[in-house]
Amino acid sequence: MNDTIDRLSAWLRTESPTHAPAGVNRMMDLVAGEAGEAGIAVERIEGRPGLGDVVILRAGPERDEPATLVMSHLDTVHPLGTCEHDLRVRLEGDRLYGPGAYDMKGGAWLALQAFKDVARAGSAKRPLVFLFTPDEEIGSPMTRPMIEDLGGKAAFVLVTEPARDGGRIVTSRKGVGRFDVQVEGRPAHSGSRHQDGRSAIREAARQILRIENMTDYPRGVTTTVGMVTGGTAANVVPQHCRFSVDLRVTSASDGEAYAAAILGLTPHDPDVKVTIAGGMNRPPYEKTEAVARVFEHARGLAAEIGFDLEEVPMTGGGSDGNFTAALGVPTLDGLGIDGDGAHTLSEYGLVSSIEPRRKLMRRLLETL
Numbered sequence: 619m620n621d622t623i624d625r626l627s628a629w630l631r632t633e634s635p636t637h638a639p640a641g642v643n644r645m646m647d648l649v650a651g652e653a654g655e656a657g658i659a660v661e662r663i664e665g666r667p668g669l670g671d672v673v674i675l676r677a678g679p680e681r682d683e684p685a686t687l688v689m690s691h692l693d694t695v696h697p698l699g700t701c702e703h704d705l706r707v708r709l710e711g712d713r714l715y716g717p718g719a720y721d722m723k724g725g726a727w728l729a730l731q732a733f734k735d736v737a738r739a740g741s742a743k744r745p746l747v748f749l750f751t752p753d754e755e756i757g758s759p760m761t762r763p764m765i766e767d768l769g770g771k772a773a774f775v776l777v778t779e780p781a782r783d784g785g786r787i788v789t790s791r792k793g794v795g796r797f798d799v800q801v802e803g804r805p806a807h808s809g810s811r812h813q814d815g816r817s818a819i820r821e822a823a824r825q826i827l828r829i830e831n832m833t834d835y836p837r838g839v840t841t842t843v844g845m846v847t848g849g850t851a852a853n854v855v856p857q858h859c860r861f862s863v864d865l866r867v868t869s870a871s872d873g874e875a876y877a878a879a880i881l882g883l884t885p886h887d888p889d890v891k892v893t894i895a896g897g898m899n900r901p902p903y904e905k906t907e908a909v910a911r912v913f914e915h916a917r918g919l920a921a922e923i924g925f926d927l928e929e930v931p932m933t934g935g936g937s938d939g940n941f942t943a944a945l946g947v948p949t950l951d952g953l954g955i956d957g958d959g960a961h962t963l964s965e966y967g968l969v970s971s972i973e974p975r976r977k978l979m980r981r982l983l984e985t986l
């Protein structure tokens with residue numbers, strides 16, 4: 619267990635925020651080196667400028683049949699230097715703290731060990747592919763086509779995002795839409811020419827209420843205006859205002875309907891221009907019958923190992939699993955480490971969850 623803690627701690631100290639490609643690539647080096655030593659075939663694809671590389675591992679029988687695809691992202695949301703002061707890598711009881719301990723280096727690490735276990739034992743049921751990505755935390759702009767290509771050809775997809783609420787896994791996720799709204803009014807001196815002005819902020823305020831009022835909890839739909847900028851000075855009727863919209867939906871049809879409603883908003887004031895860009899980014903990951911069957915299978919394996927595997931109700935956060943599930947490929951997510959505090963300075967993984975979940979990943983690769 620000390621060896622596990624030391625090796626995973628070294629990963630946590632290798633800081634890898636999405637926009638620090640050198641750090642992300644050091645993580646890719648660690649993965650590629652470890653896999654290479656275990657005799658696993660390593661493919662490395664150079665990232666586009668500003669982003670880290672992609673590493674793809676292959677193992678199992680060399681037969682022309684659909685693979686099981688494992689997916690982990692190695693980027694984190696924590697800026698460089700976080701592990702020096704704000705979130706030191708340290709063990710407190712069962713909690714291993716550090717940037718990405720929970721989301722998701724803990725999960726990537728345990729899945730890599732399972733992948734090596736299966737490769738070494740020669741016990742894979744079908745070809746295995748492991749995709750390590752550098753850009754999940756910004757919506758996977760570079761790797762989405764790779765995810766959809768490898769995922770579309772796969773029989774099953776396993777995602778190592780963190781477990782929830784005491785080790786539960788994820789079998790459905792909301793879809794995510796992103797929009798950028800620009801409002802252009804007419805500037806005027808707020809004292810002498812007030813009546814000539816057309817306030818972009820006033821118009822934006824009305825649009826923001828319209829959009830926020832689309833939230834429908836019973837339906838599982840939420841809209842959030844998370845950022846607003848605008849105006850130039852306290853004594854000027856503002857010409858510009860800009861805000862962002864985050865949309866979450868539970869079904870593809872709601873995704874289309876709400877995206878159309880947001881994109882179709884028109885100004886209250888005919889003298890003000892409202893320009894809306896954006897759309898659905900991640901489609902919803904719905905729990906189909908095929909997903910339910912894979913979950914039941916995983917539950918049986920967990921019982922053999924000695925723990926009870928449960929699932930969470932549809933979660934609001936998107937992941938790369940949304941892309942493969944939307945293609946109709948049975949996808950299980952949340953197979954990573956248990957813990958808490960994703961994206962915060964109190965992020966930790968539970969060391970005691972590593973072994974059982976490594977075994978579960980191994981058995982999935984041997985039986986699916």
Ligand SMILES: [Zn+2]
Nearest residue numbers: 691721722779
């Ligand atoms: Zn994550």
